[in-house]
Amino acid sequence: MTGSQKHIIGMVFYPGMTALDMVGPHQVFSALPGVQIYRLWKTSDPIKTDDGMVILPDTTFENCPPLDVICVGGGLGQAAVVDDPETLDFFRKQGSTAKFITSVCGGSEFLAKAGLLQGYRAATHWTAREQLAKLGVEVSTDRVVVDRNRITGGGVTAGIDFGLTIANILCGEEVAKIIQLLMEYNPAPPFDVGSPEKAGAELVAKAMLFMQGISTLELAKSVS
């Protein structure tokens, strides 16, 4: 590290993560002036995401310098990792000195299990709200929640709004606006069903069944 780095951001990648949870904010962060990003995991092995991509982490937990921002996302493979002592220790260690402790989607469960979200308001994927509340977190249905130095986003695509919110905090409004423009973030969703509140009970029930189908399929793929 050199003195010219202004913000050291670590993003924890893991097998079965949802790629878009991290790639959304990663795309924002990578455009910030004076930022160094580490893509972290326990090992240097290739990581298969829950949508079947393979991404290489570049830094192990052991080799990771103290982070200004620590960030983690959710994924269908999360359950197999979220109680891993080495991973939770890494969050606790980095969380004790990081300026911002952050997550997208189901990633908030890592922070909660590391004891970093109790007493804070936080967002998560809508399917994970109940589970996060059980861990003693004040769960919000907001898309992005900033509570002191905990910054959390809702499910998957919320990572883009989350990333731009952090860009604004770290580098100011003009930079955040420029990045939003360069990413042409002028969304036009084809349907108005992007939250359980908007989608209604019937579609929510179908989506839960659909997700179970994907999870089963992904599990089959990961052992094949």
Next chain:
Amino acid sequence: MTGSQKHIIGMVFYPGMTALDMVGPHQVFSALPGVQIYRLWKTSDPIKTDDGMVILPDTTFENCPPLDVICVGGGLGQAAVVDDPETLDFFRKQGSTAKFITSVCGGSEFLAKAGLLQGYRAATHWTAREQLAKLGVEVSTDRVVVDRNRITGGGVTAGIDFGLTIANILCGEEVAKIIQLLMEYNPAPPFDVGSPEKAGAELVAKAMLFMQGISTLELAKSVS
């Protein structure tokens, strides 16, 4: 390939691509029932994206079966690849039989240079509109353009709207809605500057300068 596959989708990855251009639609496609996705490049070498991630392609052009959907995105490294004869030949060959010929962001330039977009309306990143028009394409400022079997998206984040549009076409409205809900695509951009029309001339000028700065930095990184 087995007879149970309903849609064969090929996404062309290349060095210097913008990760989010492809990861947005990839996240949608991976959730579609009966879909097989190939992540393609000329070689099996790891690909460094323009935001510094490393992704592994899984299939070479040579080993790629006939595709139902071919898809490519843009990126700061695009200029070094977009005139490559082997790459353009691949688009021409697959484009002659594919059911849908598609792109996100500056990826439309690949299709145009392969002769696949002349006589069609198409979208691209706002900074690339002029260049695409010079190639004989009827450029649209719409976020997603469906013109017969050419489906094109605007810059970067438009890939999510683009992906959901294709999900609707391939698998119907209910599946597309379920995926939108599971991806919690209920966007809340922090600013209203996501298109050049909304951002205004001053921010557009600043964004162009900012992008040149990123490009220079990325070029330095890629040769380091």
